Amino acid sequence: QQSDYAYADLAIRTWWQALASQPKTMLRERMVLMWSNHFVVEAQKVYYPQMLFNYLDYFRQHPWGNFKQMVKDITIMPAMLIYLDGIYSYGSRPNENYARELMELFTLGVTDKAGNPNYTEADIQEIAKALTGWTIDYPASAPNVMPAKYDITRHDSRLKSPFGATKKNYGLASSGVVQDDVIDLLFDQKGDALAWYICSKLYQNFVYHDVTGGVEQGIITQMAQTFKNSNWELKPVLAQLLKSEHFFDEANIGASIKGPIDYMTMMMRSLDQPINALQAGTLYYYGVAGGQSLLDPPNVKGWPGYRSWISTTTLPGRNNYFAGPLINSSITGSGGDGYGNLYTGFNITDAMLTTWAKQFSNYGGKFADFLNEIAQFLCATIPSQKALNERVIGKLPTNYYEWPTLSDSDKIPSLRTIVGQIMLLGEYQLS
Numbered sequence: 001q002q003s004d005y006a007y008a009d010l011a012i013r014t015w016w017q018a019l020a021s022q023p024k025t026m027l028r029e030r031m032v033l034m035w036s037n038h039f040v041v042e043a044q045k046v047y048y049p050q051m052l053f054n055y056l057d058y059f060r061q062h063p064w065g066n067f068k069q070m071v072k073d074i075t076i077m078p079a080m081l082i083y084l085d086g087i088y089s090y091g092s093r094p095n096e097n098y099a100r101e102l103m104e105l106f107t108l109g110v111t112d113k114a115g116n117p118n119y120t121e122a123d124i125q126e127i128a129k130a131l132t133g134w135t136i137d138y139p140a141s142a143p144n145v146m147p148a149k150y151d152i153t154r155h156d157s158r159l160k161s162p163f164g165a166t167k168k169n170y171g172l173a174s175s176g177v178v179q180d181d182v183i184d185l186l187f188d189q190k191g192d193a194l195a196w197y198i199c200s201k202l203y204q205n206f207v208y209h210d211v212t213g214g215v216e217q218g219i220i221t222q223m224a225q226t227f228k229n230s231n232w233e234l235k236p237v238l239a240q241l242l243k244s245e246h247f248f249d250e251a252n253i254g255a256s257i258k259g260p261i262d263y264m265t266m267m268m269r270s271l272d273q274p275i276n277a278l279q280a281g282t283l284y285y286y287g288v289a290g291g292q293s294l295l296d297p298p299n300v301k302g303w304p305g306y307r308s309w310i311s312t313t314t315l316p317g318r319n320n321y322f323a324g325p326l327i328n329s330s331i332t333g334s335g336g337d338g339y340g341n342l343y344t345g346f347n348i349t350d351a352m353l354t355t356w357a358k359q360f361s362n363y364g365g366k367f368a369d370f371l372n373e374i375a376q377f378l379c380a381t382i383p384s385q386k387a388l389n390e391r392v393i394g395k396l397p398t399n400y401y402e403w404p405t406l407s408d409s410d411k412i413p414s415l416r417t418i419v420g421q422i423m424l425l426g427e428y429q430l431s
Contacts, residue, residue: 007338008049010281013294014337016056017287018280020265031063032056033261034205036295037302039074039106041083043295048078050145052295055079067198068232071107072174072183076148078136084300089132091156099128101300108190109197113217118193123163129156130170130182150175163189187232195224199237206241208255209306219246254380254430259309260290260318262431267322267423270378272356273346278333281343285334286321290314310429323423329416350412357415367403374418379427392421 020029036059043052055077062070074080080098081087089095104110108118133155137147152175159167162185171179187194199220200211211220223237230236241247258266264283268275275283284294291314297303325331333345357363360377362370371392376382383391399406400414422428 003338005047005049009043009052009295010284010338012049012053012056014277014281014284014343016294017261017265017284018275018277020261021268021275021280023269026265026269028060028063030205032059034201035059035063035070037297038201039080040297040300040302041079041295042297046079046082048082048146051077051079051082054145064234064238066231066233067227068183068187071102071186072172072181074106075102075131075183076134076150076172076174078146078148081134081136081148086131087135089128089134090154091129091132091158094125094128094132094156096124096128099124099131102127103186105301107186107194107197109193112193113196118190119163126160126162126170127182127186129158129160130162131172132156133171133175150177152177162186165189191228192224195227196220199223199227202234202237202241204305207247207252215246219244254427256431257306257309257429258431259303259305260287260292260314261294263290263318263429264322266431268346271348271419272352273348276344278337278341278344279346281337282331282334282345285343286317289317289321315429318429319424323420350409353412353415353419354408357411364404367400370403371418375422375427378419378422379425380430381427383422383425383427387425387427391425392418395421 016029016032019025020033022029036056041052041055046052046055058073058077062073075098076086084098084101085095086098089098103119103124110118112118133150133152135149135151135154137144137149140147140149150172155171155175155177157169160170160182161167162170162182165185168180170182170185171177172183173179173181202223203211203216203220208216211217219241223240226240227233227237246252264286268283287293291309291311292303322331329348329350331346331348333343336342357374360370360373362373371388372382375388375392393400396417397413399410403411403414
């Protein structure tokens, strides 16, 4: 059974990697990756692949739904109940782990944008009491697989006063017991701080990591107002950001650094390479080598991202696993699914590369124009001419001078060098 669980757990991760490569679902999968790195759980602790599957599937079903409902649902999801010890939280002994992370990481942040504390230790204790009573129905009949279950005998029924509110027997309305919902109270009492915090997370995910500047804070403040006015619906906020002039401002293009999953996925998309299940397994293992193991972030805070993705270990790994092998036509397979199938790599043939290159208008024209066109397509920001001269042109076969007159087959060595060397540039690491 342990082996079956381990193989199923791996299958979920590789399936996730394969979905991320599909153009029609890439925004959804970007949100799945974001939410799973926001409401963090770790496979090593949750253990049950059924719970992990349901957890990820929830984000796929509701990637831009109502955030308040998302918080309520995540609070009692079996994966979260195990990860932050909700199943060990009794009326006589409330566990504070989830209550603390609910405010510190999931909804408010430690302080507001002015530096004032968003909550107190007393608030944590009171919310922990309100959330007691939830456990997991392990032997539940199909199709319900290990669902959450409310046991009123495990609930702390004492009157509580989170955030100094009127003392009541707060709990979760989803328990089926008539109670004042503690999540509703959180949103009512701390709506301004919550809106700004979540909108700053969305901004960091789609635009730039640093939100301390005046322009950034102004944009986030506008988003936060929309968030509150829409009664915590995410879609209007995302539309406001992704359709804004600010989002398309050149200053914000290439302001982020690709994580390993983004790096690999975007590379395959750029080269028109579809990803099947066995190839996705290879990408999963390379992601682990790059520091991003799906379903196993480093801790409850998730992957910090941004500059942490690039180090003296991870950058050479990217080059050795992808850019370098690409020059020589193939990316090697790595690992297997546990059921006798080895994960496969990517064999980018001469014909495939030629078909891809012919999509560019300057394929048969001047070499300098063709090189700049590919560099502009592959990189978020256009590399300098100095970088192209040193890292690309200086490594080309000498016949590139005759580019317009070369046959397709004669262009292949230069094509492989161009693509592989551009992917070594710093500009290619940006998104």
